[in-house]
Amino acid sequence: MRVEELREDDAAVRRMLVDLALDEQEHYDHPRESREELEARLRPEAGFTGENHVLVARDASGTALGLCWVVLFDPGNGLEGEVAELYVEPGARGRGIASRLVQAAMELLRRRHVTFASVWTRDDNPAALAAYRAAGFAPTRQTVLTWLPLDERDG
Numbered sequence: 269m270r271v272e273e274l275r276e277d278d279a280a281v282r283r284m285l286v287d288l289a290l291d292e293q294e295h296y297d298h299p300r301e302s303r304e305e306l307e308a309r310l311r312p313e314a315g316f317t318g319e320n321h322v323l324v325a326r327d328a329s330g331t332a333l334g335l336c337w338v339v340l341f342d343p344g345n346g347l348e349g350e351v352a353e354l355y356v357e358p359g360a361r362g363r364g365i366a367s368r369l370v371q372a373a374m375e376l377l378r379r380r381h382v383t384f385a386s387v388w389t390r391d392d393n394p395a396a397l398a399a400y401r402a403a404g405f406a407p408t409r410q411t412v413l414t415w416l417p418l419d420e421r422d423g
């Protein structure tokens with residue numbers, strides 16, 4: 269056996285991706301897609317592009333009070349979104365600005381028919397958690413594992 273990168277279109281590889289998606293979608297309350305829809309959509313290309321949307325909250329004079337940075341990208345298996353950064357100036361906190369920003373981010377995700385969106389924060393950040401939860405983010409039923417480039421020799 270050898271492992272190599274896909275270099276050109278390969279029907280067997282596409283069929284595996286479609287079988288995977290058909291099997292997986294049975295486990296979630298997601299809108300179902302047919303084999304034909306998945307075959308049309310699941311075509312991995314070597315490169316893909318993404319979008320940055322930095323939403324800025326401003327006061328009446330135009331001064332920036334906070335921001336929410338949203339990333340959109342489609343590697344070839346559906347448009348994904350991530351809330352990459354959320355920040356409100358210390359003097360402007362506690363007035364609902366983060367909640368408004370995250371709401372605006374959700375409007376963008378819905379308008380663009382994003383199929384999966386994620387956000388990271390700390391358990392001890394109640395204001396960020398409340399803003400994300402109010403907008404519809406929830407602890408997921410999917411198991412998410414992460415890897416960080418720590419020094420593995422210490423592990």
Ligand SMILES: CC(C)(COP(=O)(O)OP(=O)(O)OC[C@H]1O[C@@H](n2cnc3c(N)ncnc32)[C@H](O)[C@@H]1OP(=O)(O)O)[C@@H](O)C(=O)NCCC(=O)NCCS
Nearest residue numbers: 354355356361362363364365366367389394395396398399
């Ligand atoms: C997290 C942060 C963006 C919140 O901004 P904010 O404008 O003060 O937040 P809001 O006023 O919109 O409050 C958001 C929610 O948190 C709640 N909340 C605010 N401060 C809180 C606190 N100290 N403890 C518990 N809940 C709090 C609010 O009641 C609100 O909940 P609701 O929507 O149910 O009413 C801001 O504190 C910040 O920039 N922190 C540093 C950067 C950061 O931690 N970013 C998030 C990393 S992912």
